[in-house]
Amino acid sequence: MPGIFVLGTIENGIPSRSTLELLTGAQRLAGGLQEGVSVGLLGPGDAASLYRYGVEAVYRANHPLLKEYQADLYLLALQRIAQTAGARVLLLSGDSLGRDLAARLAFRLKAGIVTDVIEIDIEGSEKMPRFTRPAYGGKAAAVIIPKRFPVVVTLKPRTLDPAAPAGKPKGKEIPVEISLDLAQARTRMVERVQEETTGVKLEDARAVVSGGRGLGGPEGFTLLVQLARVLKGAVGASRAATDAGWVPSSMQVGQTGKTVSPDLYIAVGISGATQHVAGISGAKTIVAINADPEAPIFKVAHLGIVGDYKAILPPLIAKCRELMGS
Amino acid sequence: MRIVVCVKQIIDPELPASQFRIDAESKRQRANGHPLVISPYDENALEVALTLKEKTGGTVAVVSAGEPSAISALRKGLAMGADEAALISDPALDGSDAFGLAAALARGIQKLGTPDLVLCGCESGDWADRTVGPILAEALNIPCVSFVAQVEAQDGRLRMRRVVEEGYEIWEGAPPLLLTILSHESNVPRYPKVKDIMTASRRSIPTWSAADLGVEAGDIGKAAMRTEVQQLTLPSRESRCELLDGEPAQQVATLITKLRERKAI
Numbered sequence: 001m002p003g004i005f006v007l008g009t010i011e012n013g014i015p016s017r018s019t020l021e022l023l024t025g026a027q028r029l030a031g032g033l034q035e036g037v038s039v040g041l042l043g044p045g046d047a048a049s050l051y052r053y054g055v056e057a058v059y060r061a062n063h064p065l066l067k068e069y070q071a072d073l074y075l076l077a078l079q080r081i082a083q084t085a086g087a088r089v090l091l092l093s094g095d096s097l098g099r100d101l102a103a104r105l106a107f108r109l110k111a112g113i114v115t116d117v118i119e120i121d122i123e124g125s126e127k128m129p130r131f132t133r134p135a136y137g138g139k140a141a142a143v144i145i146p147k148r149f150p151v152v153v154t155l156k157p158r159t160l161d162p163a164a165p166a167g168k169p170k171g172k173e174i175p176v177e178i179s180l181d182l183a184q185a186r187t188r189m190v191e192r193v194q195e196e197t198t199g200v201k202l203e204d205a206r207a208v209v210s211g212g213r214g215l216g217g218p219e220g221f222t223l224l225v226q227l228a229r230v231l232k233g234a235v236g237a238s239r240a241a242t243d244a245g246w247v248p249s250s251m252q253v254g255q256t257g258k259t260v261s262p263d264l265y266i267a268v269g270i271s272g273a274t275q276h277v278a279g280i281s282g283a284k285t286i287v288a289i290n291a292d293p294e295a296p297i298f299k300v301a302h303l304g305i306v307g308d309y310k311a312i313l314p315p316l317i318a319k320c321r322e323l324m325g326s
Numbered sequence: 327m328r329i330v331v332c333v334k335q336i337i338d339p340e341l342p343a344s345q346f347r348i349d350a351e352s353k354r355q356r357a358n359g360h361p362l363v364i365s366p367y368d369e370n371a372l373e374v375a376l377t378l379k380e381k382t383g384g385t386v387a388v389v390s391a392g393e394p395s396a397i398s399a400l401r402k403g404l405a406m407g408a409d410e411a412a413l414i415s416d417p418a419l420d421g422s423d424a425f426g427l428a429a430a431l432a433r434g435i436q437k438l439g440t441p442d443l444v445l446c447g448c449e450s451g452d453w454a455d456r457t458v459g460p461i462l463a464e465a466l467n468i469p470c471v472s473f474v475a476q477v478e479a480q481d482g483r484l485r486m487r488r489v490v491e492e493g494y495e496i497w498e499g500a501p502p503l504l505l506t507i508l509s510h511e512s513n514v515p516r517y518p519k520v521k522d523i524m525t526a527s528r529r530s531i532p533t534w535s536a537a538d539l540g541v542e543a544g545d546i547g548k549a550a551m552r553t554e555v556q557q558l559t560l561p562s563r564e565s566r567c568e569l570l571d572g573e574p575a576q577q578v579a580t581l582i583t584k585l586r587e588r589k590a591i
C-alpha cells in the first residue's frame with residue numbers, strides 16, 4: 001500500500017492547482033521515504049489525469065450525497081478511504097475545506113496533525129519527515145516532527161510549486177464502497193454565495209491591489225478597484241479593512257485569509273503586520289504606498305512610496321491606463 | 327442556551343517583530359514581560375456568545391487551559407459579560423498538543439454542564455494550528471462548523487455564515503454545536519465597563535487540575551504528544567526597499583519605470 005496519501009480534487013478533467021501542490025509535497029515525501037503515492041477522490045472526476053504525477057493508486061468514494069460539500073458526510077467518506085489506503089502521511093490542502101476536515105480526520109484516525117506547512121524535507125538516516133510552518137504570526141518558523149504515524153498534514157495553499165509530471169503513468173483506480181445517509185449530516189450547507197469585485201480570482205491574479213485601514217473607509221476601495229481593473233488583477237484587503245466591514249471577509253489576505261503569489265502586489269494604507277505579510281511572501285514584486293515612512297511594510301516591499309494614497313493612486317491609475325491602452 | 331467560550335491567553339500577537347525573541351530551550355516565544363492578552367479571535371467568539379445570550383437568553387461561561395496567569399483572561403471574560411468562568415491548570419498539561427488540550431477542555435466543559443454551543447477562535451494568535459476547536463468537537467462528539475463570521479438563532483436552530491475562498495456559505499444545525507469564530511464587523515468585541523471590571527476582579531474562579539476533571543494521565547502532557555516542535559527559528563528579514571522620491575507625479579513615473587524593468591507590469 002502506498003504510504004503517502006493526497007486528498008485530491010479534479011477540476012474540468014484535470015487535477016486542481018491545490019492537488020498539484022499537494023503532489024509536489026507527496027513526491028518529496030515519497031522520494032525520501034521510499035514510499036508510493038495514492039490519491040483519494042470524493043465523487044466523480046477523471047482519475048487518469050493523476051497517473052502522470054507518479055500516483056500509484058486512486059481511491060475513490062463515489063456517492064450522490066458527495067456532490068456538494070457537507071462536512072459530516074465528507075468526513076465519513078474521507079475516513080473510510082484514508083483507512084482503506086492505509087497511508088502513513090496524509091496530505092490535505094490548508095484551504096477552507098482542509099481547515100474544516102483535517103483535524104477531525106486526524107482525531108478519527110488517531111493520527112497526529114501538522115497544519116499550514118510551507119516546507120517538507122526528510123531528515124537523516126532515520127528518515128524522519130520534517131514539516132516547516134510559520135509560528136507566532138510569521139515572526140518565527142517552526143520545524144515539526146511527528147511522534148507517531150499516521151500523521152495528517154495540511155499545506156499552506158500557493159506555497160509549494162505545482163507538481164511536474166514524473167515518469168510513466170502506471171496507476172489504477174480502487175473504488176471504495178461507502179453507504180451514506182443524509183441523516184448523518186448533523187449540519188447542512190444550505191446556500192453558497194460568491195463575492196468578487198473584478199472578475200479575477202484573488203488567488204490566481206497576476207496583480208493584486210490591497211487596501212488597509214489607511215484607506216479610511218469603504219470609498220477608498222473604489223480607487224483600488226479601478227487600479228486592479230486596469231492591471232487585470234484583483235482587489236485584496238488587510239484584516240483591519242475586512243473587520244471594519246469595508247469589504248467582504250473573502251478578500252482578506254494574510255495568515256487567516258488568503259495566500260497570494262502575484263507578479264505584482266500593491267499594498268495601500270497597510271502597515272505590514274507579520275500576519276498580513278504571511279499571505280504575500282510569494283509575491284515577486286511588492287509595492288507599498290503608505291503615509292508613514294516607519295511603517296513595517298517598507299521592510300518587506302521592494303518599491304515604496306511614502307505619501308497619501310489619495311494623491312498617488314489617481315496619477316498611477318491614469319499612467320497605467322495609458323500604458324495598458326484601455 | 328448554555329454557551330461555553332474557550333479562551334487562550336497569549337503574549338500580545340501585535341507586538342512588533344523587532345521585539346520578538348525565542349526561548350531556545352522551550353522553543354517558545356520568550357515572555358519578557360510583554361502584555362498577556364486573550365487570543366484575538368477568542369474575543370470575537372465571546373462577543374458572538376454575549377450577543378446570542380442577549381437575544382435568546384441563557385448563560386455564557388468562559389474556560390481556559392494554561393498557566394495560573396490565565397485567570398486574568400477569564401476575569402476579562404466575566405467583565406465583558408460572561409456569567410461563569412473556570413481555569414484548567416496543571417503542570418501535568420505541560421507538553422500537551424492539541425489532542426491533550428482538547429481532552430482536558432472537553433472534561434472541563436462537561437463539568438460546567440452539558441453545553442448547547444461551544445465557541446472557539448478560528449485560530450490562536452500564537453501558534454494558529456486551527457486544530458483545538460475541531461478536535462474538541464470530536465472529543466465532545468458534536469458537529470463543528472469552522473471559520474464562522476456570523477451566527478443567528480432561529481426556532482431553536484442556528485444559522486451560520488462560514489467564510490470560504492469564493493465568498494461565504496450558509497450552514498444550519500441544531501445544538502449542540504461547536505463553532506470556530508472569525509472576526510467580522512458584527513462581532514467586534516465590546517469594552518468592559520469599569521464597574522464590571524471591578525465586580526469581576528472580586529469573583530472567585532475555580533481552578534481544576536487534570537485529576538479534578540478525571541482526565542487520564544496518558545491523554546495529556548508529553549506522553550500523549552503526537553507531534554513535537556523540533557526547532558523554532560527567526561526568519562531572516564533584510565530590508566530591500568527602494569523609496570521613490572519626489573512629487574506624486576514624479577513618484578508615479580519612477581514607479582512605472584521600475585515596474586517595467588522588473589517586468590511586473
Ligand SMILES: Cc1cc2nc3c(=O)[nH]c(=O)nc-3n(C[C@H](O)[C@H](O)[C@H](O)COP(=O)(O)OP(=O)(O)OC[C@H]3O[C@@H](n4cnc5c(N)ncnc54)[C@H](O)[C@@H]3O)c2cc1C
Pocket residue numbers: 137211212213214215237238239240241252253254255256257258268269270271272273274275276279289290291292295307308309310339340366449450451452454
Ligand atoms: C491571529 C491573527 C491573525 C491575523 N490574520 C490577519 C490576516 O490574515 N490578514 C491581515 O491583514 N491581518 C491579520 N491580522 C491582523 C494584523 O496583525 C494587523 O492588525 C492588520 O493587518 C492591520 O491592518 P492594517 O495594516 O490595514 O491597519 P494598520 O496597522 O492600522 O495600518 C494602517 C496603515 O495605513 C497608513 N495610512 C494611514 N493613512 C494613510 C493614507 N492616507 N495614505 C497612505 N497610508 C495611510 C498608516 O501609516 C498605517 O501604516 C491577524 C492578527 C492576528 C492576531
Ligand SMILES: Cc1cc2nc3c(=O)[nH]c(=O)nc-3n(C[C@H](O)[C@H](O)[C@H](O)COP(=O)(O)OP(=O)(O)OC[C@H]3O[C@@H](n4cnc5c(N)ncnc54)[C@H](O)[C@@H]3O)c2cc1C
Pocket residue numbers: 332333334335365367368389390391392393419420421422423424425427431445446447448449450452453454455456457458459554555
Ligand atoms: C499548559 C500548556 C502547556 C503546553 N506545552 C506545550 C509544549 O510543551 N510543547 C508544545 O509544542 N506545545 C505546548 N503547548 C501548546 C499547545 O500545543 C498548543 O497551544 C495547542 O496545540 C493549541 O494550538 P494553538 O495554540 O495553535 O491553537 P488553535 O488550534 O489555533 O486554537 C484555536 C482555538 O482553540 C481554543 N484554545 C486553544 N488553546 C486553548 C487553551 N489553552 N485554553 C482554552 N482554549 C484554547 C481557543 O478558542 C483558540 O482560539 C502547551 C499549551 C498549554 C495550554
